[in-house]
Amino acid sequence: MKFIKLMSLIIFGVSLFTVSANARDTIKIVGSSTVYPYATVVAERFGKSKFNTPIIESTGTGGGMKLFCAGVGTEHPDITNASRKIKNEEIALCAKNGVTDIIEITIGNDGLTLAHSLDAANANFNQEQLFLALAEKIPSNGKLIDNPYVKWSDIDSSLPNHKIEILIAPPTSGTRDAWNSLIMVKGCKASGAYKIWETEGENAKKKCSIVREDGGAIEAGENDTLIVQKLAEDPERFGYFGYSYLLANEDKIKASSIAGIQPSLEGIQDYSYPIARPLQFYVKKAHVGVVPGIKEFLKIFTSEDAMGPDGYLTDIGLVALDDVSADAVRSAAINLETLK
């Protein structure tokens, strides 16, 4: 029958298409949802040059690393965005799959922002108080007990007198990793729990980051816009995300102070704001020259117009690097310096 012949021809044609599509002329980027807004803005402007607009998938930092480290070759992504530094085990995974020369480009800084509704009274926490509010086990008389705190004021009378409720990022997110190392582990050390875990022979860093499961900590997914909405609805809720989300929603939410300091551009740039972190992306050196445009993409991303103090990335919330670090990053981008 003609019909069947036609169909088999079409299917054959489609499968041929697939084979030819494996040579790629568009940069592929995966990774952090915090870096996604910045990377997409740069990609869009980059696409106006003679190169194709890069394709960017928001997979979370952990998911991005997994895809990035899967191997060398055009079926794997060229760049992964990360809202934390690459971990040693990830470098090892990369090396196992042949991804050895990795270029690290720091694009700027971000401050983790603990925010709540504008209707709520201003709040101020230190890392220990946040740890005590969130952790599964807390120290009491030299022993670890299940977290007994229900209200913030149970922890310290200066804190708000209502239920503890914090929306937290999912475990695959780099924001959660940053929160763990900047808040949970530090608070754990300050409260004394860290030492107890160590004497018990446990991996203290890991144990300190375990959150309570009795409703005080609510896992809220990667969607930061949704978190903003939920915070605006209920003045007793807190949530955390990147600084850019605070800037875009200042008519709905405000930031709590951390150890008495409000997040600000200056404070995040010089790290006087205690929970600032660098944002970066990682590039596969083996793909430079194979996929066209990677070098030029690095150049435009690190340019003064993009990540400089007056650049278009700062307009949407990126905190620029200081001049010295920015110069170092630029030279790394031009010379394709790899991680040691």
Add this chain to the structure above:
Amino acid sequence: MSFVNLNDNNLQKRLSREFRFKVYCIMAMTFALGFVLFLFTSIFSTGYSAFYKTMIPIEISLSSVVSDSNSFALMTNEEINDLSIYSLSKKNIYNLFPNITDRKEKKEILKIFSYEFEDEIKNFLKDNKENINDINIIYLTASDDIDQLHKGNFPRDIPEKRRRLSDLQLSFYDELILENKIETEFNFPFFTRGDSREPELAGIGGALAGSFFTIIVVLILSLPFGLLAAIYLQEFAPQNKFTDFIEININNLAAVPSIVFGLLGLGILLNTFGMPRSTALVGGVTLSLMTLPTIIIATRAALRAVPPSIREAALAVGATRMQAVMHHVVPVAMPGSLTGAIIGIAQALGETAPLLLIGMVAFVVDVPSTPVDPSASLPVQIYLWAESAERGFVEKTSATIMMLLGLLIILNLTAVIIRRKFETKW
């Protein structure tokens, strides 16, 4: 005992019971309708404003770029692209507010326009090569903040620090309003452009094309396979344990959650066969696995509804089995199976979960032109925009939902019409 007892004491009771039952039914229906109405009004009321956009006309004098404005008629599009008019455009934009001289304040003027103003001016030049005057009125897209303010989505009466727009920018806006220089027009680019990080420039063109290619792939794969499998199972296959087993499996497949097909696509299509990530081709293949059982089941039901006398008559006059089936049974069953196919396609069109796993949740600016170009699809575009921080995406999200709902309604309506028009009653 009589069957009609008009003095039956029960009658009143039975009638009022019937009445109560009807009231319950109507209440249930109103409840469901109310939900639909609520959903539609909430989506439409936030989404309709995305269909127009805010423009600001500015006067551009080109005398410093070319000596004679007629010379544009001789230029090719490439030559116009290569013109360097960035600083000229800026100067002309600053002229909108001649009493602003401070460098920092001038920058704030720029921010009430979309960052693509240079391209917009060039496009104007390309489209109107023959009619360029020394001074031209060109409509530039306003930035999303001004756009949202104009549409009433930004509160003004809050402290400056909490606003996206500074006091200065608000005064610009008020001045422009007084001079009647803020206009709205139908947002045509919304339907043709790809995704963008700037809400005022973002469009669903890329997602529409992506959905289109995905559906084409689904059609090419699932329609012939689905029809052939159904015809074989219904008309040719022997009734035994093996075909029963197949039938049970097909029915099960139709009930499998769609995310499982996504995992399958990730594991087999991407990892084993190395098909390109984020493309309509992979999306289509994955989704056709999902539509296949729907089509098979619907086609089989349609074939089963054809009376055996048709087949027997054909066989009796000497037709082969295939002739009987292809000439007589299938044409009659076609409306039924097409309805099934359309419903399957409608399902595939609205599906997101499997696409998340095969990388179609990507930022794609260029509108795809083949099934192997990276692309998004309509439901995925909704997901991506719902995640974005900028306020302008709220209305875009709702508008995209409206588009998707519209397409689904058209598809389902077609299914109904086909069934009504071509169905044979026995």
